[in-house]
Amino acid sequence: MAGNKAKKNQNFSQILEKIEAEGHFFQWQQKFISGMYYSMYKHVEKLAQEIRKGAAPGDGVLETLQEDVLSKMSSPLKSDAHLITPNDLDEADEFVFCLSKRFGMMAAQFKAFLDETGGLWRTQQLAGKPARIFYSTESQGGGQEAMV
Numbered sequence: 433m434a435g436n437k438a439k440k441n442q443n444f445s446q447i448l449e450k451i452e453a454e455g456h457f458f459q460w461q462q463k464f465i466s467g468m469y470y471s472m473y474k475h476v477e478k479l480a481q482e483i484r485k486g487a488a489p490g491d492g493v494l495e496t497l498q499e500d501v502l503s504k505m506s507s508p509l510k511s512d513a514h515l516i517t518p519n520d521l522d523e524a525d526e527f528v529f530c531l532s533k534r535f536g537m538m539a540a541q542f543k544a545f546l547d548e549t550g551g552l553w554r555t556q557q558l559a560g561k562p563a564r565i566f567y568s569t570e571s572q573g574g575g576q577e578a579m580v
């Protein structure tokens with residue numbers, strides 16, 4: 433029993449090392465998992481970083497707000513995130529979406545990214561690929577279901 437547990441832990445360590453080595457797209461159990469997020473105040477970015485340690489993302493989606501608007505919203509202006517494009521999705525077997533909530537809906541930045549995937553939808557290239565969703569909100573009952 434103890435030997436099995438040690439072996440499992442060793443395997444898990446090897447997986448984590450592989451994840452660290454391979455960056456934002458990585459192979460895990462023969463699958464490429466693509467993770468992506470939008471984060472204005474870094475809460476979701478932190479969430480995405482923690483998820484990455486265990487399994488997945490992530491790449492950022494493009495910011496659509498002007499710098500002066502971001503500044504008025506007291507947002508940290510720059511993010512070091514590698515930006516994902518819709519074309520990147522085709523390479524992945526699974527997805528992890530990390531969302532932040534804006535007025536009861538997903539952030540428009542993330543919606544804009546999804547809206548760009550119309551071509552992939554038309555050819556059904558992503559059909560059947562599993563997706564997981566994580567989100568960060570301020571209140572408990574502010575429309576999480578509508579966002580997802």
Ligand SMILES: Cc1cc2nc3c(=O)[nH]c(=O)nc-3n(C[C@H](O)[C@H](O)[C@H](O)COP(=O)(O)O)c2cc1C
Pocket residue numbers: 470471472473474475476477532533534535536537568569570571572574575
């Ligand atoms: C314009 C705006 C609208 C928001 N609307 C909601 C909301 O409807 N419900 C909620 O629970 N949180 C709302 N929030 C809070 C954020 O969703 C929450 O703080 C989240 O953790 C921010 O993630 P981020 O730091 O990664 O951007 C809103 C924040 C902003 C800036």
